[in-house]
Amino acid sequence: MPIQIILIFSLISIFYIYFGYPILIHALSLIKEKYINKKNIQPTVTIIIAAYNEAESIKETVTNKLKLNYPHDKIEIIVVSDESTDETDNIVTAYCDSRIRLIRQTPRAGKTSALNLAVPFAQGEIIVFSDANSHYDSQALRHLVANFADPEVGYVTGKMIYTNSDGTMVGDGCSAYMKYENFLRQAESKTGSIVGVDGGIDAMRKDLYQRMNPDQLPDFVQPLMVVTRGYRVVYEPKALLKEASLKSSHDEYRMRVRVALRAFWAISDMKHLLSFSLNPLFSWQLWSHKLLRYLCFIFLLSAFCSNIILLGCGWSYTFLFVLQCSFYGAALITSTLESSGKTSVLLGFIRYFTLLNLACAQAFVKFLRRQKQVTWTPRKG
Numbered sequence: 001m002p003i004q005i006i007l008i009f010s011l012i013s014i015f016y017i018y019f020g021y022p023i024l025i026h027a028l029s030l031i032k033e034k035y036i037n038k039k040n041i042q043p044t045v046t047i048i049i050a051a052y053n054e055a056e057s058i059k060e061t062v063t064n065k066l067k068l069n070y071p072h073d074k075i076e077i078i079v080v081s082d083e084s085t086d087e088t089d090n091i092v093t094a095y096c097d098s099r100i101r102l103i104r105q106t107p108r109a110g111k112t113s114a115l116n117l118a119v120p121f122a123q124g125e126i127i128v129f130s131d132a133n134s135h136y137d138s139q140a141l142r143h144l145v146a147n148f149a150d151p152e153v154g155y156v157t158g159k160m161i162y163t164n165s166d167g168t169m170v171g172d173g174c175s176a177y178m179k180y181e182n183f184l185r186q187a188e189s190k191t192g193s194i195v196g197v198d199g200g201i202d203a204m205r206k207d208l209y210q211r212m213n214p215d216q217l218p219d220f221v222q223p224l225m226v227v228t229r230g231y232r233v234v235y236e237p238k239a240l241l242k243e244a245s246l247k248s249s250h251d252e253y254r255m256r257v258r259v260a261l262r263a264f265w266a267i268s269d270m271k272h273l274l275s276f277s278l279n280p281l282f283s284w285q286l287w288s289h290k291l292l293r294y295l296c297f298i299f300l301l302s303a304f305c306s307n308i309i310l311l312g313c314g315w316s317y318t319f320l321f322v323l324q325c326s327f328y329g330a331a332l333i334t335s336t337l338e339s340s341g342k343t344s345v346l347l348g349f350i351r352y353f354t355l356l357n358l359a360c361a362q363a364f365v366k367f368l369r370r371q372k373q374v375t376w377t378p379r380k381g
Contacts, residue, residue, distance in 0.1 A: 003306050010303035017296050021288040022184055029190035036189075036234055039149035044074045045141060046124030046206070050114040052082040052375070054132035059091050061132055062100065069138045075099060078118045082375070083108035110374040113214045119206070127206050129219070134200035137240035144203045144239045154208045154231025155223050157185070157194065158201035158239030176349045177356070184289060185235035193233040193282055195289040197223050201241035205231075215372040216269060217262035224270045227282060249351070253359050258373050260294055260363035265372060267291055297361040328354060 047065050051058055058079065065077055077100045079092045084104075092102045103121065105114050119127060126145055130136070140158060147156045159182055162175045181196065188194040199219030210225050212218060223233040267274070267290065274291070276283045304324055310317040331354035334347045 003309050006302055007306040007310060010299040010306065013292070013299040014296060014303065017288070017292050017299075022180075022187070025184065025191065025285070025288075026187045029187040033190045034192055034232075036147055036153060036232075037150040038146040040142070041145060041149050042071055042074055043125040043145055043148065044123060045070070045076075045126045045128055045145065045203075046122035047075065047077045047128045047130055048115060048118045048122065049077065049079045049130045049132055050082060050111045050118075051079055051084060051088050051132040052108070053084050053086045053088060055084075055087040055091060057133040058088050061130070061134060062092065062095065064135045065130065066097070066099075067138065068136060068141045070141045072099070074124075075141075076101065076123055078103060078121060080105055080114035080118045082110065082114050108375055110214055112212050112216055112218050112374070115218055116211050119209050122206055125206060126203050127209060129199060129202045129204075131200040131243070133243060135242045136201065137242075140201065140239040140241065143236050144201070147234055147236055148203075148205065150232075152232050153234055154226040154229065155197070155202065155204040155233040156236050156239070157197035157203075157223075157233070158241050159235075159237045160198040160200060160241045160243060162243060176345060177352055182235075182237065186237060188285060188289070189235040191281065191285075193227050193285075194223075194235050195282075195285045196220070197233065198241065200243060201239060213269070214374045215262065215265060217259065217266045220263055220266040221270060224266070224273055227279070228270075228273065249355060252352075253355055256356055256359035257363045257366075260360045261366050261371070261373055263290065263294060264363060264367040267294075268367075294360050295364070297357040297364070300357055301361075331355075 049058075049061065049065075054061075062077060062079065065075070066072075068075070079088075079100070079102050081089050081092070081102060081104045083106045089102060089104060092100065101121070103118055105117055115129070126148060128141065128144065136158075144156050144158060147153045160178055162178055185194045185196065197219050202219060202223075204222065204226065208226055208229060208231065209222070212221050226233055267286075272278065273286055274283055307317060307321045307324060311321055312318075327350060330347055331351045334344075334351040
């Protein structure tokens, strides 16, 4: 029966996206590991921070970068204020340090344009991209640049750790999801290049930087451009970054819609990398880790709808339907449990999983309508 085929295909696709691909890429990393020739090098570094109305966090972030365990004469910091209307500019200019530079972008044009504006002024051999609320471990920079001793490495991303001191389920789910992502990046890095990076702690060779369109997602498109030029994009788990997770599901959802929308456009712009004739391994990774992941909501929806149609055709379909309803029901009741002080890592992950796929669905509709989002608002930790 065609409807049964749809259900089975949907379930297999969901399993492959979240379990099959991780198992396969991990197995491949064990069979054929591609090593990185790391060395303790100290190239000049420019840290670029794009900021829009970040008065609450910019001072702490800049101070954090100044305290990194790295030769002070080899670090410069460029803060690009995207036409901020608060005290962001004044806070940055108040530093009496020649290593810190403020560039004001007017009119407001978004993070990608801010990076395009700042890079030509960078003096460092290595460019590091930091968010305005990103706090690095004191050794993070040393661990990042050590990878560039290998001439095949063009881009490096660190390890993001989400914190949620208030114990919210959004934070639990976000943290669990990042552990899952970091597991994938570890395996992908061993096989050659990773597909996804963290925009808050990324580094690349300055001479590899290419200008991007204002609507493109920099921490997705720029690494893909590096891969296109024949260099590796790798993961450095010792370069640690701590960021506060979003406390509100609404804030997290809005952020995920924006990221997913820009990711769809990024994949569209770099669709040549989906062709297996160019780089079969990386194409498989891009399909599995990114495109299919962003489209997983289609398989989730088709599995649910086809399951409804098959109710009454056997106890197994009834059991599967109850299982799906319980899963989505758990995602709905977490807010009630959270308000009563009851938290669970498992429930937090279920809620976050559902939130991510709903965000991808809305982003895909926006993409089909040819909508784009260039500017952003600060994350609320």
